[in-house]
Amino acid sequence: MRRTVVAALDEAAADIGRVDARVLACHLLGVDRAWLAANPMHVLTESQDARLDLLVAQRVLGHPVAYLVGSREFYGRDFAVDPAVLIPRPETETLVEAALERLAPGQAALDLGTGSGAIAVSLACERPGAAVTAVDASAAALSLARANAGRLGAPVEFAEGHWYGPVAGRRFDLVVANPPYVAAGDRHLAEGDLRFEPAAALTDGSVDGLGAIREIVAGAPGHLKSGGWLLIEHGYDQAGACRDLLAAAGFVELLARADLAGIPRVAGGRRP
Numbered sequence: 001m002r003r004t005v006v007a008a009l010d011e012a013a014a015d016i017g018r019v020d021a022r023v024l025a026c027h028l029l030g031v032d033r034a035w036l037a038a039n040p041m042h043v044l045t046e047s048q049d050a051r052l053d054l055l056v057a058q059r060v061l062g063h064p065v066a067y068l069v070g071s072r073e074f075y076g077r078d079f080a081v082d083p084a085v086l087i088p089r090p091e092t093e094t095l096v097e098a099a100l101e102r103l104a105p106g107q108a109a110l111d112l113g114t115g116s117g118a119i120a121v122s123l124a125c126e127r128p129g130a131a132v133t134a135v136d137a138s139a140a141a142l143s144l145a146r147a148n149a150g151r152l153g154a155p156v157e158f159a160e161g162h163w164y165g166p167v168a169g170r171r172f173d174l175v176v177a178n179p180p181y182v183a184a185g186d187r188h189l190a191e192g193d194l195r196f197e198p199a200a201a202l203t204d205g206s207v208d209g210l211g212a213i214r215e216i217v218a219g220a221p222g223h224l225k226s227g228g229w230l231l232i233e234h235g236y237d238q239a240g241a242c243r244d245l246l247a248a249a250g251f252v253e254l255l256a257r258a259d260l261a262g263i264p265r266v267a268g269g270r271r272p
Contacts, residue, residue: 002049006040012052016059024055027069064193075122079148084140086201087193088118091259092178095233095266096122098257099176102229105129107173110223112163112216113137115201117145117156119176124154133157135166138200163212164219171225177216178233183209210241217245224271231255231268242267 003011005025012021022033028051029035044052055068066072066087071080074088075096081087096119103109106129111120114134124132134156136142142158149156159166182203188194194202204211213232220230230251234242239256246254251269259265 002043002046004040005036005042005044008044008049008052009036012056015056020059020065021056023065023069024059025052028052028055062192062195064196066193067196072116074118075126077122077125077152079116079118079121080144080151081116082144083196084138084198085115085144086178086197088116091261091263091265092119092233094257094259095119095176095178095231096126098231098255098266098268099123099174099229100126102231103127103130103174107131108171109133109174109176110135110167110170110172112175112177113179113201113212114145114158115141115178117148117154117158119178120145120156121149121152121154123176124149124156125152131157133159133167133170133172135159135161135163137162138198141198163215164223167223171223171228173225173228174231175216175220175224175228176231177213179212179216180204181209181213181233181235181238183207183235208238208241209235210238210245213238213242214245217242217249217251220251221249221271226271228271229268230271231266233265234267236263236265239264239267 009021066081067083071078072088075093105127108131109123111134114120114136120132120134142160146158180201180203184203184205243254246269252272253270255268257266
């Protein structure tokens with residue numbers, strides 16, 4: 001027997017919680033939460049009923065909701081996501097905010113390890129006239145990032161390669177990066193959504209998780225204009241180490257920024 005919306009939601013919520021159940025139902029039916037609330041006795045088709053059960057089963061197994069629905073909201077825009085890219089997190093908006101404070105129209109910005117393109121596209125949309133370049137070593141990630149930029153009307157230049165490799169000889173007013181920073185062997189890599197996200201976007205294999213950050217900081221002076229800024233997202237316990245790396249590389253006006261939860265999240269500095 002086919003279920004009503006309210007019956008299907010109640011059954012799904014028992015397995016995955018009401019928030020996730022509503023998100024999956026809205027995605028499946030192409031409606032919003034207000035429609036679900038206003039139409040509790042709407043009867044699902046056999047196909048919708050079966051597909052909702054499948055989505056719930058996948059969520060029970062741990063598949064991230066963002067991958068199941070194919071998108072995630074970031075900085076006020078919806079970005080397509082799939083298992084080739086890291087799911088954009090709210091805390092990364094802290095990096096975008098810090099970057100926007102230091103990027104003027106007409107200036108050039110570089111986003112290293114762009115993934116879904118969330119950071120680069122947000123910068124390009126929020127600062128019309130800025131020249132934004134985004135780099136990633138994954139061809140699959142770049143394909144998705146290009147699609148997001150095209151759909152959102154962001155004129156971002158994309159290049160495939162390892163960190164600064166694709167932009168050799170070029171200098172920018174701003175370099176931003178959300179690199180892999182989870183330490184190798186961290187138990188969280190085997191828990192929750194992280195199990196399904198690309199490992200290379202989470203950890204660089206270093207014992208302290210700072211391998212990629214060291215490389216980015218070391219290469220930044222050669223790719224920043226005088227007075228240019230480097231901003232990096234880091235782990236909750238890496239703020240001090242990042243500050244030391246920036247200071248040792250000659251950066252000044254060292255910056256530390258916490259996310260909305262009060263957790264140290266962004267480190268940065270200006271090239272003299």
